[in-house]
Amino acid sequence: MEYLDFELPIKELEDQLQKCNLIGKESDVDVSNTCQQIEKKLQETKKNIYKNLTAWQRVQLSRHPNRPYTMDYIHALCGDTFLELFGDRNVKDDKAMVGGLGKIGDQSFMFVGQQKGFNTKTRQYRNFGMANPEGYRKALRLMHMAEKFNIPVVTLIDTPGAYPGLEAEERGQGEAIARNIYEMFRIQVPIICIIIGEGASGGALGIGVGDKVSMLENTWYSVISPESCSSILWRSWEYKEQAAEALKLTSYDMKKNKLIDDIIPEPLGGAHSDREATFIAVKDYIVTAYKELSKQSTEKLLSQRMEKYFEMGEFKS
Incomplete structure (x- = not known):
């Protein structure tokens, strides 16, 4: 421990x-x-x-090395029913972005999420959970597949950001994320998004548009990490704690500002302290959210999804 x-x-x-x-x-x-x-x-x-807990302490908990990652949740929720799908049908399979079909009870879901590694070798293999453009195009391909067969989508968000490398920019990183955001507004099946760890920048937004967006209690969701914010504003990482407070990135801040719909409670000590209880809480949330969303017509679903994001923020002329 x-x-x-x-x-x-x-x-x-x-x-x-x-x-x-x-x-x-x-x-x-x-x-x-x-x-x-x-x-x-x-x-x-x-x-x-x-x-x-302070905002910075919650950021630390979201990065705890023992914290469950996307595949841990998927296997706990779906067991042997999960079938992983690969590739964007253009460049290659991005190991930082995983997805596939799985069942919770009798209901099928399309799961999509970023996957981090648990040791040096797997972190390199998974590129530290930072997806390339092909990862986002793979995610969108799986969402369109789910739409074709009328299967709801669940996205599990846990990334320090999209991969910022030169090769990623050459292959259209910005366009891939923007395309996902645009297309997710029009996917004609329920979309449930859950931040299970770090929700940083466009890397999180690329699979973060949904009818229900929730955060586990000790996670964060922001346009920039506290360290990067500190380095820009104060020219040093030493002010990351102040940056975390100023960014209002915790689940409670996000709920208060009406940027997410729900907070999923974690066991005392964080998700890693009682994995089974955390898995059950996430499973119950997905099942409850889907029951609510499945009662709505497609037209109403899309209209409410669009309206929710239109209402975010404030514009003064």
Whole structure:
């Protein structure tokens, strides 16, 4: 188990509790009361820390190395029914963008999302979750396939941004993202978007237009990362905490500003602290959201999707 800087008080108490239990097992000394006191203090400390997180601390939690990624969610939700699909039918298959068909219960869904790696080798293989243009074109191809067979779309967003390399720009990175945003307004099936980790810049928006857009509690969604914002405004990464606060990028800020529809609660300690509970929460949300959206006509669905985004922001002449 890896701990973030602000979680060190929790680590100390967990170490004390482990030692206390070990003493109780290896000796005749009754340490049950001491263990109970430590456990009580541990729970109180967890509540105090996780109920009063700063914006930067939530950014750190969204990047936690033990946090579940897109394929973890897909396999947990669909089990053996998931069939991964590959390629954009033009350049190649982008390993940073994954997608395919899967079932939750008796209902089929088209899943699309960015996939990060869990160690050095897989992070390089997945390009750190930063998709190239072919990744976004692959995502759009799968959405059109879902539309053809009247299958709802679920996008799972977790990216530090679209890949900014020269070759990506040569192949039309900006156009690919813009095309996805444009086309997703017209996809004639329900689209449910969930930010499960980092939701940065156009890399997130490229699969982020939907009828229901939600965020897991400890995630962020913004036009720019706190580090990049800090480097632009203050010429240094040292002000990333202030940048995180100023950007209003947390799920609660986004909900307050009416830029997302819902917040999916996470277990105390973050999604990685109880993966099963997180998977169940996401599954319940998808099922509930689809039941609501499936009752609407296609015309109403598209009209409401368009209207929702028209109402975002404010224009003064």
